[in-house]
Amino acid sequence: MRFLILAHAGDATAALVTARLLQRHHPEDTRLVLLEEIVSAPRWAHTLNGAGADTILTLRDGTEIRSDQIGIVFNRLQYVDMPHFALSESADREYAVMEMFALLVSWLKALPCKIVNRLSSQNLAGPIHSSLAWQRFAGKAELPTARIRLTSSLRRYSASDLIPYPVGPSTIGNVPAWLSEPLGQQRAWAFVAGEQVLGDVSPQLKSGCLRLAALSGFEILLINFASASTNWDWKFNGADPCPAVTHGPMIDAIVTLLEAQS
Amino acid sequence: MILFCGIASEPPVAFAIEAAARRGLDHLVFNQRHAEFYDIVLDHKSGHVTGYLWIQEKEWPLDNFSGIYNRLMEITSLPENRQRGRVLPDVARVAKSAFLHEVLSDWMELAECRVVNRAISTSSNVSKPYQAQVISQFFLTPPTLITNEPDEAHDFIRTHKRVIYKSISSVRSIVRELSAADEPNLRKIRALPTQFQAFISGTNVRVHVVGQKVFATEITSPAVDYRYATRDGFDVEMQAVELPPDIQEKCVQLSEQLQLPFCGIDLKRTEQEAYYCFEVNPSPAYSYYQQYTGQPISDALVDYLAGTMELEHASSGG
Numbered sequence: 001m002r003f004l005i006l007a008h009a010g011d012a013t014a015a016l017v018t019a020r021l022l023q024r025h026h027p028e029d030t031r032l033v034l035l036e037e038i039v040s041a042p043r044w045a046h047t048l049n050g051a052g053a054d055t056i057l058t059l060r061d062g063t064e065i066r067s068d069q070i071g072i073v074f075n076r077l078q079y080v081d082m083p084h085f086a087l088s089e090s091a092d093r094e095y096a097v098m099e100m101f102a103l104l105v106s107w108l109k110a111l112p113c114k115i116v117n118r119l120s121s122q123n124l125a126g127p128i129h130s131s132l133a134w135q136r137f138a139g140k141a142e143l144p145t146a147r148i149r150l151t152s153s154l155r156r157y158s159a160s161d162l163i164p165y166p167v168g169p170s171t172i173g174n175v176p177a178w179l180s181e182p183l184g185q186q187r188a189w190a191f192v193a194g195e196q197v198l199g200d201v202s203p204q205l206k207s208g209c210l211r212l213a214a215l216s217g218f219e220i221l222l223i224n225f226a227s228a229s230t231n232w233d234w235k236f237n238g239a240d241p242c243p244a245v246t247h248g249p250m251i252d253a254i255v256t257l258l259e260a261q262s
Numbered sequence: 263m264i265l266f267c268g269i270a271s272e273p274p275v276a277f278a279i280e281a282a283a284r285r286g287l288d289h290l291v292f293n294q295r296h297a298e299f300y301d302i303v304l305d306h307k308s309g310h311v312t313g314y315l316w317i318q319e320k321e322w323p324l325d326n327f328s329g330i331y332n333r334l335m336e337i338t339s340l341p342e343n344r345q346r347g348r349v350l351p352d353v354a355r356v357a358k359s360a361f362l363h364e365v366l367s368d369w370m371e372l373a374e375c376r377v378v379n380r381a382i383s384t385s386s387n388v389s390k391p392y393q394a395q396v397i398s399q400f401f402l403t404p405p406t407l408i409t410n411e412p413d414e415a416h417d418f419i420r421t422h423k424r425v426i427y428k429s430i431s432s433v434r435s436i437v438r439e440l441s442a443a444d445e446p447n448l449r450k451i452r453a454l455p456t457q458f459q460a461f462i463s464g465t466n467v468r469v470h471v472v473g474q475k476v477f478a479t480e481i482t483s484p485a486v487d488y489r490y491a492t493r494d495g496f497d498v499e500m501q502a503v504e505l506p507p508d509i510q511e512k513c514v515q516l517s518e519q520l521q522l523p524f525c526g527i528d529l530k531r532t533e534q535e536a537y538y539c540f541e542v543n544p545s546p547a548y549s550y551y552q553q554y555t556g557q558p559i560s561d562a563l564v565d566y567l568a569g570t571m572e573l574e575h576a577s578s579g580g
Contacts, residue, residue, distance in 0.1 A: 044455045046408040048391055050398050084453070095433050096454050102389035102431035103408055103455050109392050121392050122385040130368040132306055139309020148306040152362040156316060157303040168357025175354075176361035 002029040002071035002262050009034050013244055014076045016251045017258070024255070029071075031063065039082055039100055046107055053110030072262035073108065073115040074254070078125040078242055080104065114261050117218045117241055125242045126218055134216070138236035141211035146226075146235045149179040184227035188234055191245065192221045193253035194260065201225065205234060212239065220254060263288040263326050264567040265315075267366065268333030269295055273549035275333050281560035287568045290315070290322055292366070294340055297359045302366055311372055324369060329376035329567025333545065337363050376567055378524035384544035386520055387432050390457065393542060396519055400512045401529070401539035404462050410455040412448040419445070424461035426486060437487035461486075464532040467503065470548050471517040472524050472562040476510040478503050479551045502555040509537050516542065524563060 003021050007014030018032040043058035057065040085096040101124070108119045120127040129137065132150065139145045151157040154164055154177040162179035169175070190199035190206060192213040197206040205225070213221045222243035225234035245251065264282055268275040270293040282289040292300065292315065301316035304324075315322045337343055343356050370377050386393045394403045407418045408430060419425050419440065428437045439461060466481040466488055482499040485491035491498045505513070509529075516539070517525050526546030530538045548559045 041410075042452075043411045043414075044409055045411060045414050046391065046455070048394055048398070048403065048406040050403050050405070053391070053395060095429075095431075098388075098431040098433045099429060099454055102392065102429075105389040106391035106395065106408070106430070109395055120382075120385070121388055122382060127382060130371065132304065132311065132365075132368045133372060135306045136309050136311055136372060139306070141309075145306070145308060149303065150361075150365045150368070151301065151303040152358055152365060153301040153303075153316070156301050167361050169354040174358070176358050 001031050001065075001069060003031070003074065003258055004065065004070045004072070005030070005032045005074045005076070006038070007032060007034060007076040008078070009036060011076050011244075012246050013251070013254075014074070016246055017074060017254050020251055020255045021258070024259075031065075033059065033063075033065070035077055035081065036083065037061075038104070039080065040084060044103065046103060046110075048106075048110075053106070055107050055110060057107070067107075067111050070111060070113045072113050072258055073111060074258055075108065075115050075117065075119070075124065076242060077104070078123070080124070116257065116261065117220055127216075129216060131238070134239050135236065137215045138208075138212055138239075141208050141215055143205065143208040143212060143223075143236045144228075144233060146183060146237075147181040150177075151179070152176045154179075182229040183235060183237070184229050186227035186232070187237070188225040188227075190223045190225070191243070191250050191253065192219070192223065193250070194219055194257040196253045196256065198249055198253060199223075201234060212236075216241070219257065263290060263322075263328060264564060265290050265292060265327045265330045266333075267292040267294075267330060267370075269293065269335060272333065272335075273553075274547055275331070277549045277552060277560040278331055278563055281558075282564040282568075285561065285564060287564055287570075289564075290317060290327075292317065294335060294337070294363075295342065297337075297340075297362055298342070298355055300362060302362055302369075304365055304369055311369065313369065315366075324373070327373070327375050328569045329378070330370055330373065331378055331563065331567060332370055332380075334363065334367065376523065376569070378563070378567065379522050379544050383521040386522075387542065387544050390428070390430055390432070390435075390541055393520070397516060397539045397542065399519065400516045401537055404538060404540070405460040406457065407459075408455050408457045410451050410453070412451060415448050415451060415456070415458055416445070418458050422460035424463075426459050426461050428457055428459070430455070430457045436490060439486045462530050462532065462538050464530040464538070467505070467529040467531055467537075468551060469505070469513050469527040469529060470525070470546060470551065470557075470559050471513050471522075471527065472559065473566040474514055475562045475566075476505065476513050477551075477557045477559050477562070478505045478510075479555050479557065500551065500554040502557050512537075520544075523566065 005014050005018050021030040037059050041059050046055045055067045080097050080101045082096045085093045105121050117126045122128050135145050153174050155174045164177045164179045167176045188201050190201050190209040192209050197209050209223050218241040222240045224237040226237040270291050304313035313324045337359050343351050425440045426437050429435050468479045470477040479500050480503045481488050483491045485496040488498050522544050526543035528540040552559045
């Protein structure tokens with residue numbers, strides 16, 4: 001198959017991308033596989049022999065997925081759930097989840113084809129970046145960023161020009177907090193899919209969004225902006241590498257990326 | 263200045279602190295057991311992160327650290343954050359501790375100094391076959407099958423005769439040899455794919471890489487998994503050895519590829535002098551080997567973190 005889409009049940013983005021690919025290609029070229037089908041597959045055979053790795057995965061409906069027959073993977077999986085261990089003791093359930101995660105990560109790494117977004121051993125949906133790391137990436141990508149402070153003690157490290165957002169209960173004012181410069185109410189977004197950038201922001205910001213995607217290692221990325229409090233400039237306000245998008249042009253941009261890279 | 267993060271009395275941390283003190287290297291200890299007395303602040307502006315740690319009633323600029331030894335334990339495992347008898351932990355204190363650790367960990371991922379090791383690099387060990395795919399660029403790895411199909415497992419056993427089984431992830435990571443008595447139980451793997459590996463006979467060699475330095479320890483034990491030998495009633499003997507230069511070089515290259523400047527590499531040397539690699543531990547309890555062999559691993563570690571280690575090429579500490 002040319003396009004393998006991996007997703008959780010109810011993922012509208014995955015369903016829309018699959019539907020668009022089915023419209024444009026032979027039905028046998030596209031297969032949407034849900035996590036539930038993967039974790040309950042009656043046959044897994046993942047072999048490593050030094051020279052390489054090979055996997056045969058047979059699903060309950062008889063579909064056989066062979067590593068060397070996939071053109072590209074659009075991976076929307078973000079976590080592992082093992083429903084058939086739901087009644088097991090929590091330690092056994094957690095063990096089963098970790099084991100299946102470890103297998104999925106190895107399977108995906110061994111695939112000779114491209115995976116969008118790229119895989120990480122940290123997380124199925126790619127590397128995990130903290131909010132602070134995203135802010136730093138954005139700054140290095142020359143996107144305008146807000147001034148941010150994180151502290152374990154608002155009493156010791158308050159800042160009069162920043163708005164505090166306490167994290168957790170207070171003990172004699174010594175509360176941990178996230179502080180940010182004030183932002184306005186307006187919001188905007190940009191959506192990166194490969195070299196395409198959609199969204200109602202300036203070309204300069206779009207260039208910065210492409211740089212942010214490259215720096216953070218994601219080909220698909222939704223980037224949020226908030227207006228500054230004092231003017232109409234946009235400030236980076238977070239990014240999502242696995243966004244729930246349903247807007248037609250965004251789906252088309254993902255499909256174009258998958259077609260170009262498969 | 264070196265920052266040590268963890269529980270100060272835990273042997274790997276304690277050995278490193280002692281080495282830094284003995285070698286006169288400036289250092290600071292972030293002892294998790296005293297976290298309630300510490301604070302942190304990070305500031306982000308235009309892509310730059312700066313900040314301070316507040317420890318021992320003093321402010322320590324984060325930019326002043328040349329290296330960080332990260333042995334942070336889960337905060338939920340700290341006694342002060344757990345229920346004692348009928349006394350529940352103070353919710354506000356636990357919340358502060360959690361955020362303090364989270365912010366510290368966030369900074370360690372971004373810090374421009376040497377960090378052993380960053381979380382993003384340690385994750386390769388979460389999936390042994392994932393890591394094996396990286397390892398196989400440098401070392402032989404045992405033939406491996408992960409399956410939930412008993413017939414596939416039986417075929418693998420027939421092919422390789424002696425087979426071990428172990429977890430795919432880093433959880434419950436104990437190696438066991440499959441015996442004839444186990445074979446009827448293979449039907450149980452239908453519930454969860456299981457990892458089987460051809461048994462490789464030979465001598466276990468544990469290698470600690472610190473930057474460019476390599477410390478090798480040969481382990482003699484009849485146990486399949488020497489780490490649990492005592493528990494299984496077997497003896498363990500260890501001695502420092504010097505590896506062939508090409509194997510030392512490969513160890514350093516593997517640590518660089520995995521972005522783990524400090525790691526424990528599990529090798530096995532066969533009778534034919536071939537070296538197989540089984541896994542790379544991103545947070546090695548090196549103190550166990552240092553105590554037994556006298557290898558100066560903690561000295562190398564603090565030299566690396568202080569930035570005083572020369573960029574010499576793989577020289578054995580054995």
